[in-house]
Amino acid sequence: MAIDVAHALEYLHHHSEEPIIHCDLKTSNILLDQEMVGHISDFGLSKMISTDRLNYSANKLSSLGLRGTIGYAAPEKVEVVVEGATSIAQTDEDFICVTLDWWPTNKCDYDQCPWGQVGLFNLDLKNKILEKAVKAFHPLRIRVGGSLQDQVVYNVRNNIENCKPFQKQDKGFLFGFSIGCLDMKRWDELNEAKVTFGLNAFIGRKESETEKTLWVGNELCGVGVSARIEAKQYAKDMATLKNLVKEMYPNPKTQPKVLGPGGHDIIDGVTHHIYNLGPGNNPDVVRRVQDPFFLTQIAQTFKDVSNAIDKFAPWSGAWVSESGGAYNSGGQLVSYLDQLGMTSVYNHKVYCRQALTGGNYALLNTTTFVPNPDYYGALLWHIVMGSKVISVTHKGSPYLHPGVSFVFINLSKNTSFEIDIFHDLNLNGGSPNFEFKGHKEREEYHLTPKDGNILSSVVLLNETPLELSDSLEIPELKPELVDGLIPINIVAHSIAFITIRDFNAPACS
Incomplete structure (x- = not known):
């Protein structure tokens, strides 16, 4: 030997x-x-x-850098405990949401211009791949908005003679672009989906008209982004907006929801934006998106928002209305899906990913509309995960992130994990009642990057590349059926959605 x-x-x-x-x-x-x-x-x-x-x-x-290499490494054993007696939170049925942004072609950051022809003024809404990518969710909630929404005017009844989209400006305008005008034909085209629409902030507002015009818009609270208003004025205008919505849509069943920072019985959802990876050109973006200790820090924000709503606005729900990981159009080739579980655990109702198209963080390729890896992760969440959230804890490496019912994210570069499931039916604490062994085949969806390259734009489902068909159809997401008595194995650098049909959690009944 x-x-x-x-x-x-x-x-x-x-x-x-x-x-x-x-x-x-x-x-x-x-x-x-x-x-x-x-x-x-x-x-x-x-x-x-x-x-x-x-x-x-x-x-x-001995001072050389530590590297992972190809070779056999026995999987770590991990115990996952499911507290199935009660639920801890609940999301909307349409939890997954994507944004469509206003940015024009000449929106550039860090010497790159990643928006192409996919801003709201230019996007080809009849593109077959785009249409099928959206229809695969049936339905997909779409949030229309972004930084430039504060400079949009709407050509209602054709009362604007020279209705033009945004124009690049050297100075005197927010974000370097002029006012943009949206005609009603385009409005109708955009509203054929389930849409959350952001209103503008300052356009048309004058000091002499303080009682006639509303100050609402994108990222205007707190320190603001390029612009801000005081909380007292914002609250007054949100109340006025709510009354306008009630007047225009008297039927509660068809009445649009009003979203924004708080107010008693005024808003239906409290929104906030998340860009926790820093700027898109940060050289640490790739490292951060694989670091469970860094990624978990943002959980405190979700918890704080949830606690604030419980205390001050219990009639409403929390929404992440925009999240792109890295700001300023995202980081090149960086994809992530670590926040869906966290936001659902902290009772957030909707999570809007920036963006469906455009920027480096798009779910669809900006040029071809071919789905990027995170599109399939979002679609699997929509298909597999329910709206009730139950508590799941695990004993093992922090590089394994448990989701709910179940999604596992293995951030480790080299280590796989073997999962044993325990069912905790104790309402008053104590040890889990028993180790769960399924008798039916379970359904497993394992997403891994092609050739092990986490920057690859191709993702594998159960070792098969997810690619459009010759007729440009979104591929069917078929699970692998696995003997329920075999432990769950989560390989390195992977996301796994696991459905156990014979796991009976009373909270989900």
Whole structure:
């Protein structure tokens, strides 16, 4: 056995494509095959070095950066406890929401212009892929808005003679663009879906008309983004807006909801925006999106918003009305789906992803409209996950993120996890009642990046690439049927949606 190990180490040091030094060699990492030949396993603590460093001293070598390498690593055991007796929160049925933004083609950040022809003035609403991507959700909630909504005017009854979209300006306008005019034909086209529409803020407002015009708009509260108003004035105008909505839509069943910062019995939803990864050109964006400790920090914001609503506006619900990860059009090739579980746990009703099209964070490719990986993650959530939220905890690595009923996100680069499910029916605490073993086949959807590259625009479902058909149809998302007695295995760098049909949680009945 010692000779087998020596041969393996000699190969790793001198004959592999990149020299590898195993940093955790011990008896538990030596595996025997059927012929009793020894093999080295568990490469999670190995180091890859270039050939010109092979002559370095041991001290110098020990300072090299830690790297993960290809090799066998036994999965970590993880216990997941489901408290199925009661629910802890509830989302809207249409929890998944996407935004359509106003940005024109010449919206640029960091020497790149990622919006193309997909802003609200230019978007080809008859594109077949776009149409089928939206219809796959049946329905998909769409939020129309963004930074430039504060400079939009609406050509009602054709009372604006020169109705033009946004024009680039050097100075004197918010965000460097002029006022944009939307005609009613385009309005009708946009409103064929379930739409959450953002109103403008300052257009037409004059000091002499303070009782006639409303100050509502995008990111105007607190410190604001390029513009702000005082809370007292905002509250008055939201109350006026609510009265206008009631007057124009007297039937409560068809009456639009009013969303915005709080107010007693005025708003139906309290909205906030999340861009917790920092600016799109931040070199740490890729690292941050894989760091569970960093990603979890934003949970405090969701909790604070939920607690504030419970205390001051219990008649309404929390919405994330815009979230793109990194601001200023997002980070190139960076995709994420870590916040859906967190927001649902903290009783948020809707989560609007920035954006359906446009920017680096789009669910659909800006040029071709071919779905990006996060589109399929959002679609699977819409298909698989229900609206009732039950508590799920786990004992194991923080790189494994439990969702609800169930979605698991494995952020680890090298480690897979073997999941055992426990059912906790105790209403007053205590140990879980029993380990759950399913007797029916469970449905598993495992999303992994192509070739293990987390920046790939191609995602695999159960090892099969998700690609449009020849007729441009969205691929059917078929689960893998797995024996319910086998532990759940979550591979490295993956998102898994697991449906267990014979798990009876009273809270979900």
